[in-house]
Amino acid sequence: MLLLTGSVPVDGLPLLTGEIGINASGITIDGKPLAINRGCEAMMKAAFLICRELGADSPHGLVAGDIGKRDGSEKVYHHLIDNLGSMEVDILTFHYMMPDLKLNKLVLATVDTMARRPVLIADAGSMYVAKAGGDATAYDVFTPDLGEAAFLADDKADHPTYTRGFIFHMEHDVPELIRRAYAAGNAPPSMFVKGRIDYVCQDGEIVDTIDEPMVETMEPIGGTGDLITGMISGLIHAGRTPLEACRIAGRVNRRAGELTRPTPATQVEEILEHIPQALEEVLQRLETVR
Amino acid sequence: MKWFKKKKKNNKPFKKDEITRGLLVFAHPTTVISVEELLRDEGYEIRVVSPPPEYRTGCDLSVEFPLEAEAAITELLHNVNMVPLDVVPITSKGMEPLQFIRSKDYGDYLMVRAANMKITVDKRTKEIVNISGGGCPDVPYLATAMIGKRLRDAPDPAEIAFSLCAYSLNTAKEELVKMIGD
Numbered sequence: 403m404l405l406l407t408g409s410v411p412v413d414g415l416p417l418l419t420g421e422i423g424i425n426a427s428g429i430t431i432d433g434k435p436l437a438i439n440r441g442c443e444a445m446m447k448a449a450f451l452i453c454r455e456l457g458a459d460s461p462h463g464l465v466a467g468d469i470g471k472r473d474g475s476e477k478v479y480h481h482l483i484d485n486l487g488s489m490e491v492d493i494l495t496f497h498y499m500m501p502d503l504k505l506n507k508l509v510l511a512t513v514d515t516m517a518r519r520p521v522l523i524a525d526a527g528s529m530y531v532a533k534a535g536g537d538a539t540a541y542d543v544f545t546p547d548l549g550e551a552a553f554l555a556d557d558k559a560d561h562p563t564y565t566r567g568f569i570f571h572m573e574h575d576v577p578e579l580i581r582r583a584y585a586a587g588n589a590p591p592s593m594f595v596k597g598r599i600d601y602v603c604q605d606g607e608i609v610d611t612i613d614e615p616m617v618e619t620m621e622p623i624g625g626t627g628d629l630i631t632g633m634i635s636g637l638i639h640a641g642r643t644p645l646e647a648c649r650i651a652g653r654v655n656r657r658a659g660e661l662t663r664p665t666p667a668t669q670v671e672e673i674l675e676h677i678p679q680a681l682e683e684v685l686q687r688l689e690t691v692r
Numbered sequence: 693m694k695w696f697k698k699k700k701k702n703n704k705p706f707k708k709d710e711i712t713r714g715l716l717v718f719a720h721p722t723t724v725i726s727v728e729e730l731l732r733d734e735g736y737e738i739r740v741v742s743p744p745p746e747y748r749t750g751c752d753l754s755v756e757f758p759l760e761a762e763a764a765i766t767e768l769l770h771n772v773n774m775v776p777l778d779v780v781p782i783t784s785k786g787m788e789p790l791q792f793i794r795s796k797d798y799g800d801y802l803m804v805r806a807a808n809m810k811i812t813v814d815k816r817t818k819e820i821v822n823i824s825g826g827g828c829p830d831v832p833y834l835a836t837a838m839i840g841k842r843l844r845d846a847p848d849p850a851e852i853a854f855s856l857c858a859y860s861l862n863t864a865k866e867e868l869v870k871m872i873g874d
Contacts, residue, residue: 411833441832470720470830470854498829500855501750526827531750549808549825561751562808562827563856564742564787570807571792621796622803622812624824624835666801666812667821669839 403490404461404639405520406449406632407482408442408497408528409474415467417477422450422463428671431463438671440625441498445525445632449495451677452636461639472500475527479505486512494520495635496528497628501561506531510540521638522590525631533588534560541590543644545631548573548597554589555582576601577608592644594634596627600652604645612652615660623659625670630655633677653684711783714759716769716776717743720854721753725862727774728755734768736761741786747778751828751856756786789859793867802872806864809857811838815872818843826857834861844874 406422420432428438429447436443442465449461464481468474479502486494486509494513506528513519522541524532529544533554538544546554549570553562555578556569572579576595583589584606595601598621602610620626630651637647655673657680662673718724724740731738736757743754757765759781769775790807801821803812809831812822819842823835830853838846849858849865 409829411829411836413833440835441829468829469833469852470828470858472854475829498827498832500829503748503750506750526831527751527829528827530827534748534750547808547825550827553808558787560742560748561856563753563789563860565790565807566787567790567792570790619798622798622801622810622822622824624810624822624831626824666798666803667814669822 404493405491406446406495407464409468410465412467413469417466419464422461440670444625444670445628448629448632449636452633455678456640458640475500482509483512487515491520495523497526499527501527501531503535538588543592545594551579551595555579557586594648602648617659619664620659622666654680711781715780715782716755717778721856721859722850724753725850804864804868807860809860811864828855828857830855831857
């Protein structure tokens with residue numbers, strides 16, 4: 403099972419878990435509708451689309467409402483701590499969560515009790531808490547943007563807001579940020595660094611870069627990184643290795659963006675609609691290259 | 693062979709009179725924005741910093757202040773209902789939030805980035821059209837609350853959200869208003 407976890411911006415929404423579906427306005431979890439508003443919902447829809455297009459089982463979702471008060475995040479952490487040990491999860495993706503060092507360590511301790519260790523993917527707040535707790539190497543895939551790559555490269559910072567200036571200003575030297583992140587033990591084996599040029603990393607080495615198509619207006623659009631995390635999750639669920647998943651997802655994201663012909667005012671759901679076509683084109687192209 | 697001789701540790705405890713700074717610890721980083729403004733207006737020499745490890749959850753911000761002013765500051769905060777969770781003396785310096793602001797012009801649109809948060813407006817209407825970056829749960833919430841609104845009508849992240857990402861987005865919005873008005 404692919405389990406996608408995180409919080410959604412609905413104050414007081416109780417814990418919701420079950421199979422993910424889609425409807426006209428967004429996604430459903432266990433049949434209950436959630437509107438697309440970047441974040442977890444966008445990540446989940448992207449994963450759903452990839453699974454559907456590649457014939458894999460639909461992913462499952464685990465969310466609770468949280469607008470930054472920690473309540474929903476704590477429900478998700480506790481549900482994982484109490485239930486993960488008995489769940490048959492092959493891939494586990496952690497997304498928008500209020501960082502909580504203690505609870506996250508308890509989740510990882512529960513993962514250690516599982517008969518078969520799932521592939522662990524983290525982005526957003528879940529990646530922040532993984533790094534801040536010194537647990538990055540317990541994961542399999544991180545998907546930072548450039549600012550977050552600088553945070554991973556700074557062994558002193560426990561949130562991107564505290565990244566020291568001299569490291570933050572290394573954004574023009576992404577390979578150096580990546581080297582520092584791996585050297586400090588703040589990166590998992592596979593890492594996809596999102597930026598003007600995307601960097602695909604494996605075990606400390608940059609093994610691929612993606613810079614085409616170059617769509618300048620993608621940067622202001624909130625949620626494009628969420629799509630990448632969802633697509634990587636879906637691709638691994640469909641049988642790709644984390645490295646292959648990163649390579650494909652980065653190309654699909656750029657092509658879907660290009661098909662949207664975005665302006666800085668474009669919303670992420672418009673890009674989502676083009677994922678199936680972009681996926682088909684990218685897979686065909688990669689197959690031809692082989 | 694003295695090559696690997698351990699350097700003697702200075703185990704001297706801090707003397708009470710060496711501790712001159714204290715820390716105000718709050719439940720949410722965005723509370724610190726109001727406290728910072730209030731204490732600076734009152735003329736206190738303060739710094740906004742990360743709390744010491746025992747107070748960290750992974751998304752925290754606190755206010756470093758001169759310990760000699762503890763009584764006056766705590767009374768002031770009580771009077772405006774911004775009571776800290778804790779007040780502690782400190783012996784080491786906390787890390788300060790990244791002060792990084794950059795803008796990017798897209799013709800009809802302007803994007804401002806503060807630390808890891810970006811906000812984009814339509815310069816013609818001053819309407820917020822996108823918010824990106826960040827990873828705390830109030831980022832999608834802020835996007836819902838702010839996108840589609842004119843800068844002057846959109847809520848301030850400091851007022852409705854709670855995290856360090858909201859703190860940075862607040863900075864970005866303030867900078868945007870300085871640049872083009874609201």
